[in-house]
Amino acid sequence: MATAPLETLLQGAFPDATELVVEDRTGGGDHFQVTVTSPRFNGLSLLDQHRLVNEALADPLADGTIHELRIRTRGTQ
């Protein structure tokens, strides 16, 4: 999978993100690094921040399109 479909899913989940980057870490289309900065993360634990990202990417995670996912999230405060 290219990075664009994942970006679309994340943009849908975090429309107010100030930073939203999806990188294909290996070029193989299944190891991704996702970086999201959004006010939605403000006040949330890292666990809950990552939970929101996992939920946004639930389908590609469940069907194996994403083999390995690295997540970096930040609030805006």
Next chain:
Amino acid sequence: MSELRETIQQVIENEPVALFMKGTPQFVMCGNSERALRALREAGAPVTAVDILPDPRIRQELSAVSGWPTIPQVFVRGELIGGADIVEELAASGDLERKLEERLGAEYRSEEAGGRVVDVLAA
């Protein structure tokens, strides 16, 4: 509840630090599992590892219990801490050691650095 799910729940609840991973500490099969294991070891955590690879049901049951979709998963005294990225971030900020101390006591550092492995299928 299935027997396997019950066994997984017991590991989560009873082990000081449970790491559900791909492979074993001696033979890690995935980069994220390796990162989580390394961060836990550097913090001195007494790691109990469960290999999820021998049977796909282990991962299914684990995610049903934890509500977390990816591997690895780290629990401290029954509390889900997160996957490799969270454990690494917590380790870098010192929060991981603080959490281990808070949940396991100041003397939590494992004397047995190798940790142990639990086979949830054999239980």
